[in-house]
Amino acid sequence: MDLSALPVDPDAMLDGLRPWVECESPTWDAATVNRVMDIASRDLVIAGARIERIAGRMGFGDCVRATFPHPTPNEPGVLVMGHLDTVHPVGTLEKLPWRREGGRCWGPGILDMKGGNYIALEAIRQLARAGQTTPLPITYLLTSDEEVGSPSTRDLIEAEAARHRYVLVPEPARPDGGVVTGRYAIARFNLEAIGRPSHAGARLAEGRSAIKEMARKIVEIEDMTTEDCTFSVGVIHGGQWVNCVSTTCTGEALSMAKRQEDLDRGVARMLALAASSNDVQFKVTRGVTRPVWEPDGRTMALYEKANAIARSLGFAIPPQSSGGGSDGNFTGAMGIATLDGLGVAGAGAHTLDEHIVVDSMARRTRLLAGLLATLD
Numbered sequence: 001m002d003l004s005a006l007p008v009d010p011d012a013m014l015d016g017l018r019p020w021v022e023c024e025s026p027t028w029d030a031a032t033v034n035r036v037m038d039i040a041s042r043d044l045v046i047a048g049a050r051i052e053r054i055a056g057r058m059g060f061g062d063c064v065r066a067t068f069p070h071p072t073p074n075e076p077g078v079l080v081m082g083h084l085d086t087v088h089p090v091g092t093l094e095k096l097p098w099r100r101e102g103g104r105c106w107g108p109g110i111l112d113m114k115g116g117n118y119i120a121l122e123a124i125r126q127l128a129r130a131g132q133t134t135p136l137p138i139t140y141l142l143t144s145d146e147e148v149g150s151p152s153t154r155d156l157i158e159a160e161a162a163r164h165r166y167v168l169v170p171e172p173a174r175p176d177g178g179v180v181t182g183r184y185a186i187a188r189f190n191l192e193a194i195g196r197p198s199h200a201g202a203r204l205a206e207g208r209s210a211i212k213e214m215a216r217k218i219v220e221i222e223d224m225t226t227e228d229c230t231f232s233v234g235v236i237h238g239g240q241w242v243n244c245v246s247t248t249c250t251g252e253a254l255s256m257a258k259r260q261e262d263l264d265r266g267v268a269r270m271l272a273l274a275a276s277s278n279d280v281q282f283k284v285t286r287g288v289t290r291p292v293w294e295p296d297g298r299t300m301a302l303y304e305k306a307n308a309i310a311r312s313l314g315f316a317i318p319p320q321s322s323g324g325g326s327d328g329n330f331t332g333a334m335g336i337a338t339l340d341g342l343g344v345a346g347a348g349a350h351t352l353d354e355h356i357v358v359d360s361m362a363r364r365t366r367l368l369a370g371l372l373a374t375l376d
Contacts, residue, residue: 003313003370006126008362014105016043017118020084021107022098025061027085027147033061036084040064040117040142047125049140058152061085061144065160068124070137077137078375079164080124081157081327082117082171082343083146087350096352104346106355115356116170116343116364117142123368135376136165146327149188149288154330161331166302166375168368169328170343173360174320180341181295181303182321183329184256185263188287189270191233191251193217195280198245207245211238213280214249217273221253229257229266252287256323260292290325293332302337302375309370315363342368 023036034056041051041064049066056062067073086109088096098107124138141160143153150157161167174180193214198207218233225231231253238249255270257263267286275282295303303319310317328340345360347353 001130001132001373003309003366006130006366006369008122008126008365010358010361013118013122013361013365014100014358017110017115018098020114020118021110022093024088024090024093024108025085026087026089027060027145029090030056030059030061030144032090033085033144037062037064037142037144040084043121044140047121048128054156056144056152060152063144063153063156064142066140068138071133073137075137076163076165077139078134078166078168078372079161080120080138080140080168080170081143081331082113082120082169083143083327084114084117085144085147086112087147092352096354100358103358104355105358106353108354111172111344111346111354111356112349113171113343115346115361116172119344119361119365120168120170120368122365123372126365126369127373132373134372135374138372139164143327149290149325150327150330151288157327157330158334161334161336164336167328167331167336167338168342168371169326169338169340170368171326171328171341172343172349173345173364174322174341175347176318177316177345178318178320178341179303179306179339180322180326180328181299181319181339182332183290183293183325183340184258184321184323185260185292186290186325186329187255187263187267188289189253189255190285190287191217191253192283193249193280195245195247197247200243200245204245208279209245210249210280211246213276213282214238214251216276217282218251220273221270224266224269228259228262229255231255231266231270258292258321263292290329291333293329293338295319295321296335298335298337299332299339302339305374306339306367306371309374310367313363313366313370317367
């Protein structure tokens with residue numbers, strides 16, 4: 001099959017992608033996530049898929065499982081897996097509107113990872129239009145809570161992946177155009193400081209500030225960072241009135257390590273943190289964790305197939321392990337051949353400069369089409 005001859009049209013793809021991006025879908029707003037699932041479901045059905053809607057839980061949005069016609073539908077096949085939730089709150093479109101300037105296109109979630117999801121769908125459409133029957137059946141799973149660690153969907157992801165031979169994840173391409181063959185382990189933590197209230201103007205000395213205790217702990221936590229394991233505090237909420245000594249302050253911390261044993265030691269250090277004095281309390285509870293995904297023989301064999309396809313198309317996809325978790329952590333850790341970072345190129349993920357490189361859409365679509373057409 002001549003992949004370079006596939007009539008991939010980036011302009012037409014942008015027209016199709018725009019409704020996905022302009023439907024804002026922050027993780028914690030289940031209704032908005034469900035609306036973008038509706039849009040994606042319609043496009044999947046038009047492409048020939050059979051849709052199953054999986055109800056959300058734990059306050060998160062629904063998931064969508066799409067299967068495509070195949071002569072042997074029950075054979076273990078290829079799972080394409082992506083998320084449609086984003087980190088951007090509703091209203092971000094006012095600051096980061098859809099716009100195209102030259103070879104770039106901006107919008108909330110366009111890089112992470114609505115653009116990648118859309119080119120995966122386009123790859124499937126291109127093969128269908130070319131009359132190409134894939135060696136293995138294809139399932140497409142779209143999930144709703146990846147940006148907060150997939151607490152409600154991990155069991156679904158792992159169960160679905162276990163029924164497949166390969167997993168393809170169209171998360172953003174690496175800055176050098178490469179793909180991801182492994183990811184670091186990640187743990188999240190919930191922090192809570194409890195003080196003693198008092199009137200900040202009249203009886204300041206009688207109070208014990210939860211915010212002050214949290215401030216001490218932020219420094220202590222971040223100073224635990226080493227080359228083997230990093231620690232950062234990214235969310236803080238505390239206080240209600242400026243004239244009241246704060247009673248409670250909560251936060252969230254993240255730890256990341258290249259090796260599982262280093263993360264395990266980091267988790268133990270976090271859970272052992274204690275209050276600075278008897279006048280205040282400080283508690284750490286463990287949140288969701290992504291296991292380390294180390295490249296194995298299966299994954300590297302899958303990479304070599306993808307690399308050969310990329311070379312035939314005239315570009316390089318160097319492999320790398322990466323920080324920043326994805327749902328590929330779960331499937332890779334299960335020992336299932338997983339290739340991540342297959343999505344579009346761009347920059348500014350999770351910021352108000354989030355954009356894609358338009359020219360990358362065609363070559364990455366052809367790469368995905370080549371994988372789907374040859375994996376057996």
